[in-house]
Amino acid sequence: MLPAHDNTYITRTGPGTPMGNLLRRFWAPVLLSSELPGPDCPPVQLRVMSEDLVAFRTTSGRPAVLAAHCPHRGASLFFGRNEEEGLRCVYHGWKFDATGRCIDMPNEPPESNPSTGHFGAAQGNLRTSPSAELRTSFRDKVHHTAYQCREQAGIIWVYLGPPDLQAELPQLEWAALPPSHIVVSKRLQDCNYLQAMEGGIDPSHLSFLHSKKEASQKPVEAGGIRFPPYMTRDRHPRFETLETGSGVQIAARRVADDEHFYWRISQFLLPWYTIFPADPGLPLGGHAWVPIDDTHCWTWSFSWQAERPLTPEEVADMRSGLGIHAHVDPITFQPLANRANDYRVDRVEQHRGSFSGIRGIGEQDMAAQESMGPIYDRTKEHLGVSDAAIISMRRLLLRLAHALEAGQEPAAAAQPENYRVRSAALVLPRAQPWQQGAAGALASPVFT
Ligand code: FES
Ligand SMILES: [Fe+2]
Structure with a gap:
């Protein structure tokens, strides 16, 4: 038999749990390649170790895995539009590329995302120093969680661990x-x-x-x-x-x-x-x-x-x-x-x-x-x-x-x-x- 504390310790794999941390050091097979059959195909929602994720294949054919909930106000990116090298949230149109970078924010006025200069939009609970506000657009500050993917043997693999520890498959x-x-x-x-x-x-x-x-x-x-x-x-x-x-x-x-x-x-x-x-x-x-x-x-x-x-x-x-x-x-x-x-x-x-x-x-x-x-x-x-x-x-x-x-x-x-x-x-x-x-x-x- 296993003591109750060991049973809990070894069976719980969500974010921050000791066993979850251990498992996240290894690549995980998560989807069949056929679930993402071609460029810009419909996204797929998946859950891995209690994390809600969405997978999509970009216009150039690369598989990508993002956290499921849009960093704007949390709608699921599963309903998103998979188009032109990114996934666009259907709620307000924010768009993310395979690395989690926000590449479009069409519901924000231009002054929220100036190419240079003042950062002017109301930013809710995002806190930045005035000097950072002068340099950084709202879009650049919203970085969405993206995980590294590989495709091998008809499988899409994802790595959920610390990026600096990622090894080969x-x-x-x-x-x-x-x-x-x-x-x-x-x-x-x-x-x-x-x-x-x-x-x-x-x-x-x-x-x-x-x-x-x-x-x-x-x-x-x-x-x-x-x-x-x-x-x-x-x-x-x-x-x-x-x-x-x-x-x-x-x-x-x-x-x-x-x-x-x-x-x-x-x-x-x-x-x-x-x-x-x-x-x-x-x-x-x-x-x-x-x-x-x-x-x-x-x-x-x-x-x-x-x-x-x-x-x-x-x-x-x-x-x-x-x-x-x-x-x-x-x-x-x-x-x-x-x-x-x-x-x-x-x-x-x-x-x-x-x-x-x-x-x-x-x-x-x-x-x-x-x-x-x-x-x-x-x-x-x-x-x-x-x-x-x-x-x-x-x-x-x-x-x-x-x-x-x-x-x-x-x-x-x-x-x-x-x-x-x-x-x-x-x-x-x-x-x-x-x-x-x-x-x-x-x-x-x-x-x-
Ligand atoms: S919740 Fe995704 S753009 Fe608003
Ligand atoms: Fe068996």
Whole structure:
């Protein structure tokens, strides 16, 4: 269990919170590029770590993210006109460029914004010295909050941290691949990011939630994911965790036969990514959980083949709704199977052998994670040895957030090259340590 103060500390990510400050040191994937389909397209409203934002694509094609509320009197810029390299508020016409600079203020008389000379308008609560008033136009003094954006892998990323600490995007394997090699999706999840992320680094649940009731001699396959028979034959894996420069490696050991173990080594990558293993030759997969606010998050899902383009059959399989890519409403990204319809649980299927009776790995995860409540009260949990990865991840996040409060920046945020890792699944002789047997398989070949 987690003491109440730690539970509050680790789950709250709004502006000024310790965990929010830590997460803001890292780039956040926030929109699919397709949500801003072209220059001067309609703006999109979004919320990231309890900050209301608006995104738009400029006339020259550059993505931009601004605070949602116009600095004049607070109307939402979501209703704004996206035109000529800026977003114009529809209330009184103020216009802002991608950097947050106010570039037009058409409801103010000319003397408010002289090119030089006296600054004459009534300025409300804006306080400036007389000498500044002589030099500065009203427009120049109104600087709106704008965040740095990047576009990579069909995703728009935003950096909400201190500008002087901004590093490059993390060198994640999937993010470095061409579009032909990767499937990306996102879905809205109605719970705190942490309990969703805990599900993502919990290899123990694979043998239940995503599996069959009976032990199987055949792999369990769904939507491009394959769980070999070891997963249902050995349902209580042993865990080892290893902290790395970018997160935690999680090794789950199952019995393969009398002489071998089946190892699945996953990656938790700071502050919200996972990569889970696949048998050799099969696509890899992973997630990111980005807080929308304290009771909602975006669950990003990624499937990829580093060495070759995905085949049409693989893409169709991934998009089938059976795997990690849930079927969602195309506007809201709310999954079609959701809490309101009990995730379409099918009790007949559950009786027949599906462990959960819920269709789709993403939906199965959602049902379990959202059913824990909007923010799970971890003072009530009972962690076992099978929860070792979750304990390691929480310890790391808590330690880094406390260190940041004491003035120590998280090193991983400034070391994008430390993200050049992948996961692995392999059968090793029982005597062979996984660190040795898997060492080559855990380095991404994409960057060499
Ligand atoms: S509130 Fe935006 S221009 Fe007035
Ligand atoms: Fe899962």
